[in-house]
Amino acid sequence: MSVRLAWRKGLNGVMLTLTGVAAFAVVSVLFLILGYLIYNGGKSLNWNFFTKLPTPVGETGGGMANAIVGSLKLLLLAAVMGLPVGLMAGVYLAEFSGKTLSFIVRYTTDLLNGVPSIVIGIFAYSLAVLPVKHFSTLAGGVALGIMVIPITVRSTEEFLRSVPNSLREGAMALGASKWKTIATVILPAASGGILTGMLLALARVAGETAPLLFTAFSNRYWSPGWTQPIASLPVMIYTYAIAPYDDWHRQAWAAGLVLLGLVLLANLGCRLALSRSGIARSS
Amino acid sequence: MSASATTIEHAAGPESGPRALIQRLRHGDEVAHLITLVFAGIILLLTSLLVWELWVNSQLSRAKFGWHFFYTRVWDPVFGDFGAAPFIYGTLVTSVVSLVIAVPLGLAAAIFLSELAPRRISDSIAFLIDLLAAVPSVIYGLLGIFIVVPLMRTIIGPALINTLGTLPGIGILFKGPNYGVGFFTAGIVLAIMVVPFIISVSREVLLTVPRDQREAALSLGATRWEATWQVVVPWARTGIMGSIFLALARALGETMAVTMVIGNDPKIVTSLFAPGYTIAAVIANEFTEATGDLYLNALIELGLVLFLMTFILNGLARLLIIATERGGGHPA
Numbered sequence: 001m002s003v004r005l006a007w008r009k010g011l012n013g014v015m016l017t018l019t020g021v022a023a024f025a026v027v028s029v030l031f032l033i034l035g036y037l038i039y040n041g042g043k044s045l046n047w048n049f050f051t052k053l054p055t056p057v058g059e060t061g062g063g064m065a066n067a068i069v070g071s072l073k074l075l076l077l078a079a080v081m082g083l084p085v086g087l088m089a090g091v092y093l094a095e096f097s098g099k100t101l102s103f104i105v106r107y108t109t110d111l112l113n114g115v116p117s118i119v120i121g122i123f124a125y126s127l128a129v130l131p132v133k134h135f136s137t138l139a140g141g142v143a144l145g146i147m148v149i150p151i152t153v154r155s156t157e158e159f160l161r162s163v164p165n166s167l168r169e170g171a172m173a174l175g176a177s178k179w180k181t182i183a184t185v186i187l188p189a190a191s192g193g194i195l196t197g198m199l200l201a202l203a204r205v206a207g208e209t210a211p212l213l214f215t216a217f218s219n220r221y222w223s224p225g226w227t228q229p230i231a232s233l234p235v236m237i238y239t240y241a242i243a244p245y246d247d248w249h250r251q252a253w254a255a256g257l258v259l260l261g262l263v264l265l266a267n268l269g270c271r272l273a274l275s276r277s278g279i280a281r282s283s
Numbered sequence: 284m285s286a287s288a289t290t291i292e293h294a295a296g297p298e299s300g301p302r303a304l305i306q307r308l309r310h311g312d313e314v315a316h317l318i319t320l321v322f323a324g325i326i327l328l329l330t331s332l333l334v335w336e337l338w339v340n341s342q343l344s345r346a347k348f349g350w351h352f353f354y355t356r357v358w359d360p361v362f363g364d365f366g367a368a369p370f371i372y373g374t375l376v377t378s379v380v381s382l383v384i385a386v387p388l389g390l391a392a393a394i395f396l397s398e399l400a401p402r403r404i405s406d407s408i409a410f411l412i413d414l415l416a417a418v419p420s421v422i423y424g425l426l427g428i429f430i431v432v433p434l435m436r437t438i439i440g441p442a443l444i445n446t447l448g449t450l451p452g453i454g455i456l457f458k459g460p461n462y463g464v465g466f467f468t469a470g471i472v473l474a475i476m477v478v479p480f481i482i483s484v485s486r487e488v489l490l491t492v493p494r495d496q497r498e499a500a501l502s503l504g505a506t507r508w509e510a511t512w513q514v515v516v517p518w519a520r521t522g523i524m525g526s527i528f529l530a531l532a533r534a535l536g537e538t539m540a541v542t543m544v545i546g547n548d549p550k551i552v553t554s555l556f557a558p559g560y561t562i563a564a565v566i567a568n569e570f571t572e573a574t575g576d577l578y579l580n581a582l583i584e585l586g587l588v589l590f591l592m593t594f595i596l597n598g599l600a601r602l603l604i605i606a607t608e609r610g611g612g613h614p615a
Contacts, residue, residue: 012506016399022391023400026478027408030415033426040429088322096316105323107601108330114597115333115590116536118563122586125570126336149326179315207419210538210563214570234421238539241425249429256425260418267417271410 034260041257044250049258054220054236060247064255066222067231070137073223074216074232075202077141078148083198086152090194093153094160095182113150120146121211129215135229140216144205151204155197159190192277196270203266207259209234233259334590341584343577352584358549358565360574365581367588369549373466373559374589377541378534380470380555381477386527388474389481390516393523396482397489398497398511409486416479424543427472432544435471436463440556443467459554464546467555472540477530484529488522488607489515522607528600532593538563562589 048063055062089109093102124143129135163186171181187194217229218239233255240252344352348365355366392412396405440461448457492515500510516523546558547568562585573579 008506008509012508015508015512016395019391019395019399022388023395023408023482026388026392026415026482027411029475030411030418033415033418033422036426036430037422085322085325088319089326092316092319092323096319101323105326108327110601111594111597112326112330112333114532114536114593116538116563116593118536118538118566119333119337119586119590119593122340122566122570122583123333123336126340126583127332130340146329149329153326178312180311182315203417207421209419209421210567213567217571234419234539237421237425238543241421241428242543252425256422260422263417263419264414267414271413275410 034264037253037257037260040250040253041255043253045254045257049251049254053222054231054251057245062251064231064233064236064251066219067233067236067255068258070216070219070223070230071206071232071234073137073226073230074140074144074212075206077138077226078144078205079198079202081141081145082148082201083152086149086198086201087156087194089149090153090156090160091182091187093157095178095186109150109153112146113154116210117147117208118210121214124211124215132227134227135215135217137216137223137226137228137230140212140230140232141226143211143215144208147205147208147211148201151201152198155200156190156194159193159197160186162193163189193274196273199266200270203263203270206266207234207263209238213238337583337587337590341580341587344580344584347577348581352581353588356549356551360569360578363575363577365578367562367581367585369551370560370562370565370585371588372551373545373549374535374561374563374592376466376555376559377469377473377545377561378531380467381473381534382527382531384470384474385478385481385530389478389526389530390485390523392478393482393485393489394511394516396486398507398515405486409483412479412482416483420476420537420539421543423472423476423540427468427540427544431468431471432463435465435468436461439471440467444556455553456555459552459556461556462546462558464544465554465556465558466545469541469545469559469561470555472544473534473537476537476540477534480530480533481526484526484604485519485523488519488526488604491522491607492518519607521603525600525603525607528596528603532596532600535596536563536589536593538567542567562586 048061049065050063050068051065052061052063053066054064089105093105097105120143124139124146128139128142167185167189168181171185172178176184212232212235216232216235218235219229219231223230237252237255237259240248240255243249344365348355352365352367353371354368355364356368357364357366358369359365396408400408440463443457444461448454450457496514496518497510500514501507505513541561542564545561545564547560547564548558549560549565550557552559566582566586566589570579570582573582
């Protein structure tokens with residue numbers, strides 16, 4: 001075997017091994033993250049975390065009950081504001097689209113999806129905080145709602161497109177008008193996928209911190225109604241992690257574990273359900 | 284699928300004029316079309332409103348500083364003097380550092396997944412990598428503060444200073460006091476965050492490369508690696524570039540994780556171990572404390588700059604990916 005051939009074979013072996021190492025290194029990061037959070041968060045997670053309010057500085061104990069409820073309220077608002085728009089726009093793109101306009105809508109949706117979340121925060125601030133001059137749950141909901149829209153549009157469109165054409169033709173052949181076909185045949189056929197897509201969109205914004213910093217702000221107490229500042233899990237993790245108190249760090253780990261657990265479970269469930277039903281994975 | 288829809292529309296087409304329109308309105312099709320169109324219009328409206336609000340609300344700062352804003356190093360809220368240079372510098376440096384780490388790693392992993400791993404293993408690893416992409420950025424920040432920063436202070440930093448720091452030329456990047464927080468730490472955290480995007484897009488692009496390209500190279504006597512590196516990767520390079528642009532756009536706009544590990548010091552220094560500041564981080568930190576309209580306007584102008592940077596990159600990335608999927612990435 002010539003030296004040149006040996007070199008080529010050696011290089012082949014080394015490089016291919018390196019690609020494998022790279023792949024497993026990246027995957028192991030996921031397990032490192034999980035492991036660290038379970039280890040550190042598990043130590044500080046207790047029943048109080050879910051039922052008590054945060055304690056004043058210096059006093060140990062307490063929990064983040066208000067932040068958990070706050071995150072749920074914000075997600076509810078985001079769902080109410082963002083999901084219908086995303087769904088209908090997705091129906092438009094998949095079923096009614098013309099050429100130029102749908103290209104523009106699709107491109108704008110991608111653009112909106114790529115806007116940094118902090119900039120969405122500024123936008124929601126100027127829409128919902130500046131006019132009334134105070135932070136509110138509503139403003140946080142607006143910020144998250146805007147982020148939900150582009151994700152929902154794309155997944156809805158994709159799942160509608162994956163409905164076989166024969167179903168559309170069958171319904172129309174029976175004399176159904178187009179909207180009736182969509183409402184009674186196409187949407188129900190794609191509903192599983194569309195709903196999972198929506199859940200994924202909510203899971204994605206559930207972890208968003210930046211757009212909430214100056215819209216929903218934060219709150220150490222309960223926030224009744226929709227017009228006061230409200231605490232949320234991601235913002236609490238942030239403020240607790242950068243604070244200089246050990247007890248707060250412990251709480252941050254616990255909150256991180258809860259948040260990551262919820263987000264990953266939602267993702268895991270949705271993606272498994274999608275791959276089982278054989279529908280193409282949305283990226 | 285739209286083919287069938289258009290034929291049916293055409294069948295009803297010849298009858299035009301107001302009567303036909305009323306007929307179709309009664310059917311409800313046009314109404315449904317209109318309603319969905321309105322919702323699609325909301326997206327266009329929101330996006331233009333976003334640009335408009337950023338533009339209008341940065342008015343004071345744009346009028347006062349003009350182009351100076353981009354190359355002034357002073358950030359002095361007390362005297363109302365604002366320059367964006369340190370933040371733009373920090374944003375670019377952290378993003379470049381993250382790409383230097385993430386691109387080789389991500390590309391290698393994508394090659395492994397598309398060229399070597401059996402389909403089943405490749406799919407399950409891709410699944411895990413998608414999960415990694417779903418981890419909220421504040422969690423990365425949490426791990427950054429408590430794991431990467433101490434590691435950087437005790438192990439990675441000193442190791443780099445003693446090796447790369449002694450080299451002529453690039454050595455100046457790896458000199459100076461090592462605080463643990465700073466550009467390099469932010470770059471590491473960002474790299475971990477963007478690598479899933481590079482992998483999943485690159486993998487999909489690599490999988491679209493026709494099988495006969497690989498077979499032709501192998502039959503000419505190329506080794507597996509040579510076939511991959513000299514034939515498959517060049518074929519897919521446009522799409523891979525697209526994935527890198529997407530990753531870069533994400534790195535530029537990433538806020539929480541960076542804010543937590545960058546050190547928050549608006550300075551322009553060559554050492555990567557020095558604390559710095561990024562556009563997104565300064566907005567996150569100072570927005571709620573901004574007293575006075577000019578201060579707030581300056582921060583919103585920073586937001587506008589960030590928006591434009593990611594806007595251009597995302598636009599380019601989409602075009603590149605579309606081009607590859609249509610086969611335009613092929614050199615011949």
